[in-house]
Amino acid sequence: MTTLKQAWVIVRSEFHGDRWKLLWALLFSLLFMGYFAALSGMIIDDTLSGHDKQLLSDILMVTMMLMLSVSFSRRTMKYISEDSYTRMLAYMRAMPVPTAVILCKRKLNTLFAIVMNSLLYFGLIYVLSPGIRAELPPAAYLAFALTWIGYSLIVAGMYIIIEFSVSGVMYFWIISAIMLLALAVSGMVYLVGGNLLLATVAVSKEWGLLSPLMWGALVLGVLSLQLFSRWTIHRLKSRDLV
Template identity: 45%
Template sequence: MRTLKDSWFMLRSDFRGDKLKILGTLVITVIFMCYLGGMTSLVANDVLGEQDRTMITDFLFLSFIPLLGLTFSRRSMKYWSEDSYTKMLVYLRTLPIPAAVILSRRKLQGVCSFILNGTLFFGIVYLLGENFRTELAVPSYIAFAITWLGFGFMVSGLYIFIEYLFSGKAYLWLTLLIVVLSWGISFLVTLGGGNLFLYSISYSKEWGLLSPIMWGSLLLGTISVQLFSKWTIHRLKSRNLV
């Protein structure tokens, strides 16, 4: 409980910082989510209308959704050129803050990002996607969105692990590897005659907020984040930040 309280205090302190930077982060977030949501809606809306089992929608959702857990700040944009995540860790290590609190703060930040970015992303997809509004009532669409956000939680644990334990350049290459793996999974699912996107639509339409895959994805996402957090804390003890 103390860890959660301390991490929440740190997160609140971030929001009380430079108001201009916070405004800039919000503007970048809105622009980026409009771009991702608009592009995804155009593709997914056609796939939903034609019931086409193409791999493109699976690839878009598998690769885009985990990004909703990121904060699109200057630090995240400069991770490759300035190794900003490592510099942040160096700074935090100079303070009497336990690693568990640092990780808890990052998880809370991720939850806030998923809520904000997820609302923008899925809101835009629904508003622009006529076939989404035709196929899914609002509760069913919420179930669809939460199902994919649960998947985002699963992968976000891995992103946090990479973020805290690797340099900026390694982070870039590992992120690209995740994108390649997303493509590979999409290809294999399509090769087997399936489609994750249409499957999630079907379950959400049939079950609504009682969808078993929605609750299952949230459960697996929570477990994934916790396991990766414990692993990250363990590995942080031996990471050389010099």
């Protein structure tokens, strides 16, 4: 059996064994993404209409891209108090499950989270934001959404190696530092007169699905996921889970 098939069997068995886990993830994602989609829609409309909320729009979009690859499960919510990622690794290693299968399973979970969260978040923004519907036709908006999803993929690769390399508490502090760094970049762009949201809208509107920004972000996202995965495999082989 190939690595991908083995990983898919484990993922499928987890959901079949605990259907409440899938329902919880769907409901929490719907509530979380629904709230922030409504908030984002209002702020995007204000930004597109020329009101002075450009910094806020960038901060919100950057923050959400850091969240798209997060699966809202019990393991995610308990990663500090129970060090759930380390416990999961120890359980998999005791079965035993090959390192490549563990990593493939994690990437499948990441892709599932990004697809589900992105559909909810960007779908609801388009429904709730008349300004962005007027600015971007469906093909251009798809390019806009895929550009930001590419950014989320770049970060997802970093998340994987961090959560598989350190304890839950250390994971929290590193992720917090990444978020602060991303917000600082948004602030610097604003201070020099730029705006990430408006730039993405402009490029998506002009190029549509041929957007070089979109394809660049997606390619970098896939490369990030693969590169960090290779590093993670080496880290997993030597990490002490006791």
